[in-house]
Amino acid sequence: xxxxxxxxxxxxxxxxxxxxxxxxxxxxxQPSCKCYDxxxxxxxxxxxxxxxxxxxxxxxxxxxxxxxxQESAYTGDWVSQGxxxxxxxxxxxxxxxxxxxxxxxxxxxxFLVDCTTKLWALLKLKxxxxxxxxxxxxxxxxxxxxxxxxxxxxxxxxxVDKPMSFKKVFVPEQGAKPGVWYTKEYAAVFKLxxxxxxxxxxxxxxxxxxxxxxxxxxxxxxxxxxxxxxxEKVFFxxxxxxxxxxxxxxxxxMELVNAASVVVCINGTIPLNMIFSSxxxxxxxxxxxxxxxxxxxxxxxxxxxxNIEYVDVYNKFKGNDLGLGPFFVTVTDELKRYLFSNNMTLxxxxxxxxxxxxxxxxxxxxxxxxxxxxxxIKVRFKEFLSNTK
Numbered sequence: 001x002x003x004x005x006x007x008x009x010x011x012x013x014x015x016x017x018x019x020x021x022x023x024x025x026x027x028x029x030q031p032s033c034k035c036y037d038x039x040x041x042x043x044x045x046x047x048x049x050x051x052x053x054x055x056x057x058x059x060x061x062x063x064x065x066x067x068x069x070q071e072s073a074y075t076g077d078w079v080s081q082g083x084x085x086x087x088x089x090x091x092x093x094x095x096x097x098x099x100x101x102x103x104x105x106x107x108x109x110x111f112l113v114d115c116t117t118k119l120w121a122l123l124k125l126k127x128x129x130x131x132x133x134x135x136x137x138x139x140x141x142x143x144x145x146x147x148x149x150x151x152x153x154x155x156x157x158x159x160v161d162k163p164m165s166f167k168k169v170f171v172p173e174q175g176a177k178p179g180v181w182y183t184k185e186y187a188a189v190f191k192l193x194x195x196x197x198x199x200x201x202x203x204x205x206x207x208x209x210x211x212x213x214x215x216x217x218x219x220x221x222x223x224x225x226x227x228x229x230x231x232e233k234v235f236f237x238x239x240x241x242x243x244x245x246x247x248x249x250x251x252x253x254m255e256l257v258n259a260a261s262v263v264v265c266i267n268g269t270i271p272l273n274m275i276f277s278s279x280x281x282x283x284x285x286x287x288x289x290x291x292x293x294x295x296x297x298x299x300x301x302x303x304x305x306x307n308i309e310y311v312d313v314y315n316k317f318k319g320n321d322l323g324l325g326p327f328f329v330t331v332t333d334e335l336k337r338y339l340f341s342n343n344m345t346l347x348x349x350x351x352x353x354x355x356x357x358x359x360x361x362x363x364x365x366x367x368x369x370x371x372x373x374x375x376x377i378k379v380r381f382k383e384f385l386s387n388t389k
Contacts, residue, residue, distance in 0.1 A: 010291035018073035058083035104135035120185035121172035201255035224325030326364035
């Protein structure tokens with residue numbers, strides 16, 4: 001892993017990265033996978049009072065004696081999920097063996113970071129075992145593709161949306177605590193996915209494609225990010241292909257990445273996908289939309305030995321986090337230095353100041369302030385509705 005901060009202003013961000021690099025993250029721990037006879041899986045039950053404290057809600061596995069199986073819970077660096085709640089003892093019963101992989105978030109980035117820590121068990125258990133999970137919806141899209149790339153067929157996926165008991169439930173421990181530690185079993189999950197992708201795609205002798213992954217077509221980004229269309233044009237004018245990752249199947253995305261010499265994208269969820277690439281020649285250029293340190297990206301980079309070059313594209317209108325925003329990105333002095341150092345250019349008479357973008361940013365900022373004020377009311381209303389069911 002090689003990390004470059006040549007085009008980064010924030011000294012605190014560099015310090016955080018250095019601290020992370022000095023720590024050992026590969027653990028000698030060997031995660032276990034215990035089997036429970038006649039156990040019950042409780043679906044996700046949201047706890048809106050605890051949501052602000054980083055808790056996704058309760059649910060998980062209960063043994064035949066009514067005791068909560070702690071290994072079925074999830075404990076991350078900033079979020080947790082799992083716990084016992086009252087439920088009817090008359091539950092649906094299935095005469096089959098299942099492995100419980102936890103609660104699956106509907107947010108793709110959280111899925112990659114927080115919902116993959118138990119997948120290592122799929123490499124150890126017998127083929128065609130039913131894979132049970134909880135969450136507010138059935139998995140789809142690239143979350144489903146990732147599970148399939150571990151050898152799980154669609155008919156063997158089971159979304160548990162009501163209390164259900166099984167003949168046997170295998171409950172794996174976490175193979176990692178994202179951003180803190182990981183095991184070789186956890187790393188093997190991504191290695192296998194890389195191999196299975198390589199077996200499914202075309203191979204190229206030359207790594208000469210230049211790719212820019214944009215968020216301009218992503219509906220959620222439009223609610224909190226301003227200015228990326230300008231960056232997109234700059235890289236397009238320098239020979240980069242423009243692609244929308246949210247519209248791409250993971251296999252097709254990695255076929256593109258594996259043929260590239262450089263991939264450029266905004267910091268956030270998109271660069272996390274590079275953990276599925278086997279391209280050892282790849283240079284990943286990550287455009288910082290704020291000065292907040294993205295530890296999970298460097299955690300993934302360590303696991304897959306990824307080379308990253310950071311470039312600041314934010315100005316004084318920086319966000320205070322990586323997710324909520326709003327964010328204002330533009331052609332900064334740091335980006336100009338990066339472009340010129342890599343023999344790239346800016347169009348003649350280029351003007352990075354877009355007054356329309358400033359106006360939109362102000363509207364998004366006002367919208368965020370209003371939503372923050374209304375959030376406590378929204379939480380109480382959701383709690384009221386859940387208690388009336």
